[in-house]
Amino acid sequence: MIEYRDVGMHYSDDTQVLHHINFTIEDGELFVLVGPSGTGKTTALKMLNGLVVPTDGNIYFDGKRIKEYDIRKLRLQMGYVLQNISLFPNLTIEDNIGIQLEEMKRPTAERKQIAADLLNTVGLPAEKYAHRMPSELSGGEQQRVGIIRAIAARPKVVLMDEPFSALDPVSRHNLQDLVLQIHQKYNSTILFVTHDMNEALRLGDRIGVMAEGDMQQIATPQALLDHPANDIVRSFFSGISKTDKPVVELLKQAQTCTVIDESEAQSLPQVDALITTADLVTTLRQHPDGVVTHSGGRLFKITMDDLLDFLAAGGEALV
Amino acid sequence: MFKQIEEVLRTQSGQIWQAIGEHIAISLISLLIACLIAIPLAIALMNHHRIAEFFLQVAGVFQTIPSLAILGILIPFVGIGTVPAIIALVIYAIMPLFQNTYAGLTDIDPSLEEAATAFGLSRSRKLFRLELPLAMPMILSGLRIATVMIIGTATLAALIGAGGLGTYIILGIENNNNALLLIGAVLSAILAIVFSALIRLLERVHFTKRGVIVTLCVFLIACGAGAFKYFAPSRQTITIAGKMGSEPEILINMYKDLIQQESPKTKVVVKPNFGGTSFLFKALESKQIDVYPEFTGTVLQAIVKEKGKTPHNPEVTYKKAKTALAKDNQMTYLKPMAYQNGYDLAVSRSFAKKYHLKTISDLAKVGDKATAAFDPDFYHQADGYPGLKKAYGLHIGTVKTMESSIRYEAIADHRVKVVDGYTTDPEIQKDHLVVLKDNKHFFPPYQGAPLMTTTFADRHPEVKRALSKLAGKITTTDMQKMNYDVTFKHEKAATVARHYLKTHGLLN
Missing domain, CATH: 1.10.3720.10 (MetI-like)
Known part of the structure; x- marks a missing residue:
């Protein structure tokens, strides 16, 4: 368990980048810190692996303060995915993935095996990719390697600092899926930082919304949509809510819902085509199989995944 | 080329x-x-x-x-x-x-x-x-x-x-x-x-x-x-160095042969083309080298910085140099060899024949008919052409200044009749030049002799003995010929040196 207790950060000239924030991350949780850039979320993340030392408060990792750990040993138990990927350009993909294992003095054969297995799982066949250099891979492929590099040593915690912000929407979407897969498969604790609310909604078990160096609200994605704590949090959805078009219309435009026939529609609850986003979320939580709506003479099936995909793909772009 | x-x-x-x-x-x-x-x-x-x-x-x-x-x-x-x-x-x-x-x-x-x-x-x-x-x-x-x-x-x-x-x-x-x-x-x-x-x-x-x-x-x-x-030589060996050129290299090879004859167990290392005067002298002082051949005139003019004019009598010059070195630098300067390697004036054989030239005084009589090529230093320095003018009343018709090696080419091509040079220059033999006698002893004498520290000389009497054998030996003509053999016939300095020592009974 990770616990931020009264953690603050200010510089010598008294600029406060982080006020006293408190939150906990449970083991196996995918916790997302979201907020506009410059709100201290990356600073908060880097405090966990000691890249930044807080000026106030303490962070507890498994009940012990971070500053009491041998920082290098602690870092070996943490994976790290960087915004600009930062694969070591002089090392092969295989060596990049095995770098933490190498530091742990694990035998070469084992390192190779782990790298190969991971590469195969993420759709980069090991026999083709293991010995390539990072520069020979596309940006999306590189970050795929960046993610498996972070989990190769089976760390207790994986830190991801805006890992997909530099990628194109398709790669971003695929890699978000990868993060969810990994999270499910290894049940690893993940602290994920992003400025993209849709990404946060799609990934987070729980989401901490940060703004102006303060924690605004910590809640599940549905609760955030249902009950934003204040105007700041609400404003994150402005992109989605500022249009008069009903959400169903937007989903149709984005083709993130499926046309079904009447026989299939009978088993699902029906919602009004003019339903609000928040209401849709609430309904979908109660009906995990999805809901049906009647629009423009056709029947559409909408699931929670459809909605989150739409939001994550940057729903506001369509507005 | x-x-x-x-x-x-x-x-x-x-x-x-x-x-x-x-x-x-x-x-x-x-x-x-x-x-x-x-x-x-x-x-x-x-x-x-x-x-x-x-x-x-x-x-x-x-x-x-x-x-x-x-x-x-x-x-x-x-x-x-x-x-x-x-x-x-x-x-x-x-x-x-x-x-x-x-x-x-x-x-x-x-x-x-x-x-x-x-x-x-x-x-x-x-x-x-x-x-x-x-x-x-x-x-x-x-x-x-x-x-x-x-x-x-x-x-x-x-x-x-x-x-x-x-x-x-x-x-x-x-x-x-x-x-x-x-x-x-x-x-x-x-x-x-x-x-x-x-x-x-x-x-x-x-x-x-x-x-x-x-x-x-x-x-x-x-x-x-x-x-x-x-x-690399240990300090047990004797190191002999020489200045740039063929002549010092021949001399130090002679030193080597003579020392090894006197004391066969001694290891002698020769370092030819080791450097210039002040450098070699410093090396000697700091015991990096043990012996090197130095000219009497150079000692007075460049090393002990003798005030006043260098005497024209070779023996006086040597004595003055020896005394000054012993007193100021604790150095031992052995007796010089016969040859003199000072400035000279040389003329082409045909020109000498035509006017019966043997001495510089002879040349002074027909100076206006001559053309000369002089080294720039010689042309300007008091112990060069200006001094000659005064001492002999020598006035040469046309004088050109040129680099030292080019002036020999100029005289070989008959473009000039007179050149300055050093008495042991091998070109004198090669180009069949006639060296005019300095009958008024104007040029300061440059005689070569072995120089070493007194400490070394005291500790190695056998070296002193061996090198003293060269005192009064090797005439200017001998040296010219040996320089010629090394410079133009490309014979090894060591071979030329040994040949001389053997033919003159200095080496068995």
Whole structure:
């Protein structure tokens, strides 16, 4: 368990980048810190692996303060995915993935095996990719390697600092899926930082919304949509809510819902085509199989995944 | 010119290879030491920017000191020979190596550094797995700059007796022999190009293989240096050095033969073309060398800085020089040989025949009919042409000044009738010139004699005994002929020296 207790950060000239924030991350949780850039979320993340030392408060990792750990040993138990990927350009993909294992003095054969297995799982066949250099891979492929590099040593915690912000929407979407897969498969604790609310909604078990160096609200994605704590949090959805078009219309435009026939529609609850986003979320939580709506003479099936995909793909772009 | 180069290459290939070997050895040892200093230092200072900047400034200042000045500064502390040469080269090479290594290490993308830190990599793994490989192109380019610079600057090592290709350059300048100069310059340029290309090749090789190659090179250099040390003369041996040119080389080979005849167990090392007067004298004072032949006139004019005019009587000159050396420098100056190597005036044989010229006084009578080519120094100095004018009333019709070797060509081509020169110049024989007798003893006498410290002379009476055998021997004509044999017939100085000693009954 990770616990931020009264953690603050200010510089010598008294600029406060982080006020006293408190939150906990449970083991196996995918916790997302979201907020506009410059709100201290990356600073908060880097405090966990000691890249930044807080000026106030303490962070507890498994009940012990971070500053009491041998920082290098602690870092070996943490994976790290960087915004600009930062694969070591002089090392092969295989060596990049095995770098933490190498530091742990694990035998070469084992390192190779782990790298190969991971590469195969993420759709980069090991026999083709293991010995390539990072520069020979596309940006999306590189970050795929960046993610498996972070989990190769089976760390207790994986830190991801805006890992997909530099990628194109398709790669971003695929890699978000990868993060969810990994999270499910290894049940690893993940602290994920992003400025993209849709990404946060799609990934987070729980989401901490940060703004102006303060924690605004910590809640599940549905609760955030249902009950934003204040105007700041609400404003994150402005992109989605500022249009008069009903959400169903937007989903149709984005083709993130499926046309079904009447026989299939009978088993699902029906919602009004003019339903609000928040209401849709609430309904979908109660009906995990999805809901049906009647629009423009056709029947559409909408699931929670459809909605989150739409939001994550940057729903506001369509507005 | 090409014929001359070809001739030198053919007859002296052994010495040239040795010079190349010395040049490479000095350069690589310096490079290795510079690497061992600069690269670890850059690594140590990569996270201390202020100190690194300060060090860069200091290294930059050293860089601006002319290499000759550094060599000069070093001589009082470490003497002469290979050591000061290597120190000077190391000082020069540190700057580019440090600068490039430091720049390479500090230019690494900070997010890569952050990733390495965040993964919990140790300092050394970070260094060897990430930082050094990423900085390697910069380090190698620094290495290349340093190598080219070292190989170029190492030519100056010859000035302080460290040998190498610079010997040929300096010899070429001193003797006005462009063939030697070109051989030295071109070969050192080729060396620089070859080594630069080798390092370029190294840049393309994989990192780990590179490590193997570099380790191998270091090992080989270390072995070479070890062997060098092993074969280097210990202080039990007697070291005899000589100035630039054929004549001192012949003399010191005679010294060697004579000493070894007197005391067969003594090991004698000869160092020809060792340097100029003040350099050799300093070497003698600092006991880097034990004996070298010096001229009486030079002692009075350049070493003991005698006030007033140098006496024209050779015996008086020798005595004055001997006394001054013993008193001021605790040196022993043995008796001089017969020949005089001073200024002279030489005329072509036909011109001498036509006007029956034997002495400078004879020439003074027909001076207006003559054309002369004089060395610029001779033309201006009081002990040259201006002095002759006064002493003999000599006024030559047309005088041209030209470089010392060119004036012999001018007289050989009959473009001038009179030239100045040194009495033992081999061209006198080659071009069949007539040396006019200095019947008024105007030119200060230059007689060669062995010079050594008194401490050495006292400890080695056998050397004194052996070298004294040359006193009063070797006439000017003998010396001219021997110089001619070495310079133009390309015979070995050692052979010529031994031949003389044997035919004159000095050596059994």
